[in-house]
Amino acid sequence: MSLLILVFSLCLNTSSAVADSVIVSMDVEELSFNKNFLLAVFSMRVTRWPDGRPIKVFVLPDRHPVHHRFVKQHLQIFPYQLRNNWDRQVYTGTGEAPVQVDDIDEMYIKVSQTPGSIGYLSAPKELSLKEVRSVDEY
Template identity: 30%
Template sequence: MKKFITSLLCTLCLISTSALAEVVVVVGASNGNSLSGSDVSRIFLGKLKKFGDGSSVIPVNLASGSDVRAAFEKNALGKSSSQIKAYWSKQVFSGKGKPPKELGSDADVINFVSSNPGAIGYIDAGSVNDSVKVVATF
């Protein structure tokens, strides 16, 4: 019984550690634009379509159901995943916009962002490498 409780506590600690992961918003390493938290929110809600230098923005999401995506939606956009889904359903139905493309993993986001000058995405802070630049943290 004591071994079971110890094992359960270790598992809970690992789960709570992953739930506290820091989410970072990234652009390509050569992108010279800076963004506020409000800018990030407006980009991922389809309300801001250009960087400060006038270049087009191409936002990408992680796949629906991702813990990092849920944390991003809650902390950066101030909405739950179901609220974001409803928001985009309304935007698509009314012809006002379409949601950002979805990619399957942090590595996919890094590859896309680093190879597309206007791309912006978000990943777990632990996945950052030299090919991307962090522009916001949530």
């Protein structure tokens, strides 16, 4: 019984140790962002980079495990709060929702092909980061 509990707790610890990476297109000059800026960007409150160019935000579907993990760990809110924010902005006409992609591969492709774009990937990077840049957070 105690062995079963130990194995279960180890599985939980490994899954929570997975971190995600914020990625941007190669034309974005910033190399690091603070968490408040990331929250503002993914909440669609900040729509332009510091140099004035528009930001194109890509996200995974609401129920995708990487999306859940990214929103909770990096933005430090719950996914439903982010969705409510987007819906409110769209409904009131004060903003728009980000572009939703189907999976990690499409996220990589869209961010690499769209100037001024931002998104996220799961940490065990199966994709090479030749066409997108991973940025640091502080």
